[in-house]
Amino acid sequence: MTRMLMVSSMLAMVACAEPRRETAPDSSRAGTTPARTERIAGPMDLTERGIGPVRVGMTLAEVAGVTSAGIRLVDTDSTACSYLSWRDGPPGVLIMAEGGRVVRIDVRNPAIATPEGIKIGSTEAEVQQRYVGQVEVQPHKYTDGHYLVVTPRDPANSELRIVFETDGKKVETFRGGRVPQVQYVEGCS
Numbered sequence: 001m002t003r004m005l006m007v008s009s010m011l012a013m014v015a016c017a018e019p020r021r022e023t024a025p026d027s028s029r030a031g032t033t034p035a036r037t038e039r040i041a042g043p044m045d046l047t048e049r050g051i052g053p054v055r056v057g058m059t060l061a062e063v064a065g066v067t068s069a070g071i072r073l074v075d076t077d078s079t080a081c082s083y084l085s086w087r088d089g090p091p092g093v094l095i096m097a098e099g100g101r102v103v104r105i106d107v108r109n110p111a112i113a114t115p116e117g118i119k120i121g122s123t124e125a126e127v128q129q130r131y132v133g134q135v136e137v138q139p140h141k142y143t144d145g146h147y148l149v150v151t152p153r154d155p156a157n158s159e160l161r162i163v164f165e166t167d168g169k170k171v172e173t174f175r176g177g178r179v180p181q182v183q184y185v186e187g188c189s
Contacts, residue, residue, distance in 0.1 A: 044090055045115045048152050048160035048176045051105050054086065054095060056160065056177050058102045063095065081181075081188035096181060096188065104177030106187070114162065114174075122171045124148060127164055141185045144168045149183070 044052050053066035067086035083106075084095040092109030095102055113119035116130040124146065128135055131150045138147040148164040148171075161182045164174040175182055 045113055046105060046107050046162070046174065046176050047115060048150070048157055048162050048182075050102070050176070051093060051107075051112070052089065054089075054102060054105065056102050056104070060084070060097055060100055060102075063102060083188065096177065098181055098188075102177075103181040104175055104184075106173065106175040108173050114176075118164065118171065118174070120171050120173065122164075124166050124169060124171075127166075127171065140165065140168075145172070147183075 048056075050056050050058075054063055058066075063084070063086070067088060081096065081098045084097055085093065086095070090109055090112060092107065093112060094106045094108075096104040096106065107120070110120040114130075118127055118130055124137075127148045127150075134150050134153065136149045136151070138149060140146055145166040145168045148166060150162040150164070152158070152160055159179050160177065161179055162174060162176045163182055164171045166172060
């Protein structure tokens, strides 16, 4: 790959990983309250259904087909469950596969957010505000933090969740996917 093509690819990844923002005109000079910055969902936002081109329920062959540089095995604790990453995808994003299908996507990259703007570093209060009436707070298995389990409003997504792991105050990591796998505390272990 030529250096120019590599730079273009890296810029495209940065553009995908960083959410686009739109700012309304500043009205503070007219004596009104300044307009706030609104977040627009980006192509690499994590939802309960997936991230970018990768969707929960896809076969590994389908994932390889929608990721231009393919997937690679990251970790496998058993033949039934494994972690994968796609080489042209954002760093800090892992795909859990079980039975040959995508069941969960884990995010450890602070640049990745949900469409509601929640990401690593967001507060528990922000999660509660953005997902009003959808959050079940559960104690963390190993720390003084919590699992904030978000159930989608759409009944068609009743088998899916987003789980935010916190230290009791802020989000440290999060994941989206199918129940029960999205709620596995130790991944494939």
